[in-house]
Amino acid sequence: MNRNLLITGLSHRSAPVEMRERLGVLDVDREGALSTLQDGEVIDEVAIISTCNRVEVVCAGNDADRMQVRLHQSLEQLAGVNAHWMQRYTRSFRDEEAIRHLFRVSSSLDSLVIGEPQILGQVKEAFATWKSLGGTSTLLNRTFSHAFRTAKRVRNETQIAENAVSVSYAAVELARKVFGELKGRRVLVVGAGKMGSLAAVHLREAGANRIDIVNRSLDRARELATQLDAAAYSFEELDARMAEADIVITSTGSQNYIINRDRLKGVMARRKYRPLFLVDIAVPRDIDPRCDQLGNVYLFDVDDLERVVEANKEARLVEAERAEQIVGHEVLEHQRWIASAEAVPTIVSLRQKLTELKDAEVERLLRSNQKLDPEALAAAEKLATQLVNKILHEPTISLREAAADDSPQLVRAARRLFKLDEEDATAALPPTKPRKA
């Protein structure tokens, strides 16, 4: 009998946040949810992925239709919603589609921002939690592990997670295109705006080692400097600070340009024409756009940063196509494993039968030769065990391959040939581990 996988839940694609909150209750009382969902009869393995963008129940059992009905009933009961609500907002994936969905989610292909790095950690954490609660066993353990391997492949073999997709990180990315390594670079924040300080924090995380803040109000500059572990300066020192800085971020509320072409020309001569990266995130702008015409000056405003983000999003979509191919390949591999696992009961029975035969023969040898040396007996038993292992090696591989290739004839032939107990064949996978109390 086949083992089935089922995923039911909702995400940013199917339901607004206020609806997603309704199923969020599953992640609050996990043990209660587990005892309701994992009945040991229809659903025997359960894990719930709960993030700000999705709540999805991943489960395994032996009958997909019954699992679906049972799961819907349980979710209605746990979340206090009705069948109409479930039908409207939730989506379900079965078997191959369920594997594909889990692999895509883990690989960040189903995320709001494709390629975002957090989702893999969230899925790993969810799996670890539900595994520790006893919710998962062979099928889900292997499926989640394979999902994590797939996500790693996608990350290593594609550029899906590269390049910034937020405005503040876009500034970091552009700075890298001007300077390469940001280690040791000096950042000057002009103005005490939130966006400016956020970009400065990102730049420091990327390696910039010193932040200076210049503001019209020195008190406000000092306040922000304390928060950012930076140095505060008065507005009169702007030119001197610019001459030393590598990166300048402006976000003042000024209605006029505070840095014009002539002023910057003087600053560039003072700094011996070392490259200067300017990010003007103020509206209206703080820096005269003609400054960008100066050599070794790289000036970008908010619209430019948005353009970087858009270009990167497009690049990620192209990479997503490659990632989908990797996912498709891994889904096939995983399906092969599930199919090959159907030979497990036959292999277990075969091994058991041969082991029993071996034990009986060793016992007979012991009875017929009472005076047999214990060492000789141990050697004989070892020889018999090795023989059993060697005899079983090739058939085990062949049976697994036959099951994976969807050719049950060989499995049936083995059962007939060795007169194996037919009852064992009903369970496709090794028995589920007992649930923790």
Next chain:
Amino acid sequence: MLNGIAAAAIAVWTASAAFCAADLRRPDARLREWALYAGYLALALSVGLAIGVARADSPDALLAVDGVLVVLSVLIGVGLLVVRRSTSLSAMGILVAPASAALLGLFVSLNQSALQPPRHPGAMLTAHIGAATLGLALFGLASFLSALYLLQERQLKKRSFGPLFQRLPSVSELDRLTFRLTIGGFIVYTFALGLGILWAFHIGETGLLVRIYLAIGAWVVFAFVLQTRITTGWRGRQAAWLTILGTAVACAVLALYLVA
């Protein structure tokens, strides 16, 4: 035989350039690997060709113009494999690999016997040709980096944030590498120029004057680039263009030997 090796090296350099171009168009680690392996193979073939040229006649054969072309292709190939650690293999490879292939193509078209190496060259001429070849290789690499600098600077100024922008190294890294290679090239080239002038006066050959003036012209361009960089910090687009100009003038000296 030698032409066969040269043709194989040209084919492999071309393949390496194609892998680099494909990687720039759509980044792929496998393409970069193939480009690198093709680069190693092409370089090995070029070294084999240089050894073949030396053994076919005498080591002095490498001092003939066609021999210099082979040595130059080896040197810029080695340079590519060295600078790839600090810059993008694909971005540099798309310039260096075709240049190496072109140098070898020129070698094949000269048909070896057309050019005779100098008889009894002596230490001074050997050192002059060796230093000039090395200097030219370093200037060549510097000018390739300058071209990449101009390209990346243009992407930044024009706000073209496409795949090429992503694959090219930062302007500062390109500028730093160009500066180092120019300094190295300048020192070696100064030595070569001094020896070349001394040798020309030694043999009293007035027909070399145009080449000497051109070589001095290239030297002056690089001296200006380095002097202004060191004293005032002058750098950027103009410096990159001057580096390319200086290299072109230095190449013109070699071209004059070819024409002669």
